[in-house]
Amino acid sequence: MLSISNIARSEGDPKVLRSGPSSRGGTDELARALGWFSIGLGLAELLAPRQITRALGMEGKEMLVRGYGLREIGHGILSLSPDKKAGLWSRVGGDALDLATLASAYRPDNPKRGNVGIALAAVAGITLLDLVGAQGVTSRHRRTGGDHRRYRDRSGFPQGLQRARGAARQDFRVPPDMQAAPTAAALSPSGDRAASTA
Amino acid sequence: MKALVWHGKEDIRCDSVTDPKIEEPRDAIVRVTSCAICGSDLHLFHNFIPAMLPGDIVGHEMMGEVVEVGSGVEGRLRKGERIVVPFTIICGECDQCRRGNFSVCEKTNRKKHLADKAFGHTTAGLFGYTHLTGGYPGGQAQYVRVPFADATHIKVPDGLSDEQVLFLGDILPTGWQAAVQCDIQPDDTVAVWGCGPVGQMTIRSAILLGAKQVVAIDRLPERLGMAEAAGAITINFDEESVVERLNELTGGKGPEKCIDAVGLESHVSPLQPDTVYDRAKQLLMLESDRPHVLREMIYVCRPAGVISIPGVYGGLIDKFPMGLAMNKGLTFRMGQTHVNRWTDDLLRRIEDGQIDPSFVITHTARLEDGPEMYKLFRDKQDNCVKVVLKP
Structure with missing residues (x-):
């Protein structure tokens, strides 16, 4: 990818020789992997619900599976975004729904009970991964620092706030192209208006 | 040299890259002594602004020492001089520059054809801010090539620290x-x-x-x-x-x-x-x-x-x-800031002690720590308001 994008650079522009560590952490990468997985699974559920219901002995539930597919795609998009924390926790919620739905199909009279068992185990494994990812991302991106530093001593005015107030009015003229429309300035004292537009 | 390079959404890395070279007579090479992460860099970090490519060096708040100048700089900038680099690249001679509308300079966007299509008409070239504004390598690096350097600079006196003048390049103006x-x-x-x-x-x-x-x-x-x-x-x-x-x-x-x-x-x-x-x-x-x-x-x-x-x-x-x-x-x-329209006046105010922009710096780190500092700044961790990096 880097060599392709180098086409857009000039000869003198720096090119990457060796890459360093990424700002993405391990949990961010896990979130991305789960996000793409979510989109893949969601597409499968959306496009091939009949095969899925047949494999699980859940014929007649195709619309439900399609709905779950849309939901999975939503989780995926959110997990791939900067709001990945919300995405992963929404996946955990979705996992609970999937487990409940599969459990309802894990009946002795279901001829595909074995497949449902495998699916339950798989979803349980994914749920574990989702939990690890959600907790990891929450912890990695948690706002830290508390209230101990408020920077209330950082005015930025070395001569003090009182001297700073209006100090630039003494020697600065607002350029004509940036003056307010007359309606906005009409109520200002005429002297000040004249000073700012001179 | 080392530089912070965009590889994708939330993926900034401190990479080893080739050194920049003088390409045009009006270019200069600057050894960066201080640079900063800007809030608008986070829009790139999140990939909300289109036309970034993997391998792009980020950063548009930087200053340093001139180490090489092209033949067309004609004495307006000399080796060894200390400058702040404005984030808007300006030619200083087009209609817009003559009006003081530096951020919409008509000549400095080297990918004008893209900007003309996207914006209707081109705006100025910017450092490290997508290929719509020229795809110029940014200044979160040890060295940066400054195009149109004879106009695109703010000379700063030695008596002021980097921290006092660095923000003349963007956030103060x-x-x-x-x-x-x-x-x-x-x-x-x-x-x-x-x-x-x-x-x-x-x-x-x-x-x-x-x-x-x-x-x-x-x-x-x-x-x-x-x-x-x-x-x-x-x-x-x-x-x-x-x-x-x-x-x-x-x-x-x-x-x-x-x-x-x-x-x-x-x-x-x-x-x-x-x-x-x-x-x-x-x-x-x-x-x-x-x-x-x-x-x-x-x-x-x-x-x-x-x-x-x-x-x-x-x-x-x-x-x-x-x-x-x-x-x-x-x-x-x-609009983007017409940086050089304001900097003489603002530099004087800093020298006079009317304002000291260094108040905003809460974190200083090495360039190598840049990827982690992007995360810290984005997540508002450790009461971070502004990060300065020292290449």
């Missing part, structure tokens, strides 16, 4: 221009949305320009505390209604001047349903920017007031209350 284009009058209330680094500079500029009262709006205690230090009245939007409080502070009339120092990534909160709506549309790629602050400003601004927008927007917004804006007769002023 950006905050200044945001306030100046409000044409502040002594009886004006100026409301500033967002107390990040640009917001902080805007607040101080409004104080210097003599506003009756400056109101700062944010939700992070450290940013509100820093705003209070400069004499601003603060509103924590997590705790109270912005509109109600602004009306209360202005006798029910609303502030005359409203400044958006937030831009396209306004905070998402269930308490403000339009922000959730915007985020959902953004995720579905149905709009690119979240304009909650614009909506609120237009609603609360006093009729015939001024809306000033230094915050960066990248593309399309939805549910923009144009009817309110039109009927209230609001004036809108916006």
Whole structure:
């Protein structure tokens, strides 16, 4: 990818020789992997619900599976975004729904009970991964620092706030192209208006 | 050399890259002594601004020492001189530059054909800010090539530290221009949305320009505390209604001047349903920017007031209350900063001790720690307001 994008650079522009560590952490990468997985699974559920219901002995539930597919795609998009924390926790919620739905199909009279068992185990494994990812991302991106530093001593005015107030009015003229429309300035004292537009 | 390189969404790395070379006679090479992470770099970090490519060096707030100049610089810049590099690359001679509209310089975007298609007409080239604005390598690096260097520089005296002058390249003139284009009058209330680094500079500029009262709006205690230090009245939007409080502070009339120092990534909160709506549309790629602050400003601004927008927007917004804006007769002023239009004046104010922009720096780190500092800055960890990197 880097060599392709180098086409857009000039000869003198720096090119990457060796890459360093990424700002993405391990949990961010896990979130991305789960996000793409979510989109893949969601597409499968959306496009091939009949095969899925047949494999699980859940014929007649195709619309439900399609709905779950849309939901999975939503989780995926959110997990791939900067709001990945919300995405992963929404996946955990979705996992609970999937487990409940599969459990309802894990009946002795279901001829595909074995497949449902495998699916339950798989979803349980994914749920574990989702939990690890959600907790990891929450912890990695948690706002830290508390209230101990408020920077209330950082005015930025070395001569003090009182001297700073209006100090630039003494020697600065607002350029004509940036003056307010007359309606906005009409109520200002005429002297000040004249000073700012001179 | 080492440089911070964009590889994709939330993927910045400190890479080893080839050194920049002089390409054109008006180029110079600068050894970067200090650079900073800007709030607008986070829009790239989140991949909200189009036309970044893997391998692009980021960063547009930098300064350093000139180590090489091209043959066309003609004595206007010499080896060994200490300069701040403005983030807008300027030729200094086109129609727009002659008018002082440096951020829309007609000559410096080397990918003008892309900008002409995307924007209708080209704007200036920018450092480290997508291929729509030239794809120029940025300054979060040990060295940076400065195109049109004979015009694109701010010479700084040795008596001032890097920390005092670094922000002349972006956030100080950006905050200044945001306030100046409000044409502040002594009886004006100026409301500033967002107390990040640009917001902080805007607040101080409004104080210097003599506003009756400056109101700062944010939700992070450290940013509100820093705003209070400069004499601003603060509103924590997590705790109270912005509109109600602004009306209360202005006798029910609303502030005359409203400044958006937030831009396209306004905070998402269930308490403000339009922000959730915007985020959902953004995720579905149905709009690119979240304009909650614009909506609120237009609603609360006093009729015939001024809306000033230094915050960066990248593309399309939805549910923009144009009817309110039109009927209230609001004036809108916006744009990237015409950096060099203001820097002589601002440098003098720094030298005179009127303002010291270094107040905003809360974290200083090595360039190698840059990727981690992006995360820290984005996640508002450790009470971070502004990061300076030392290559």
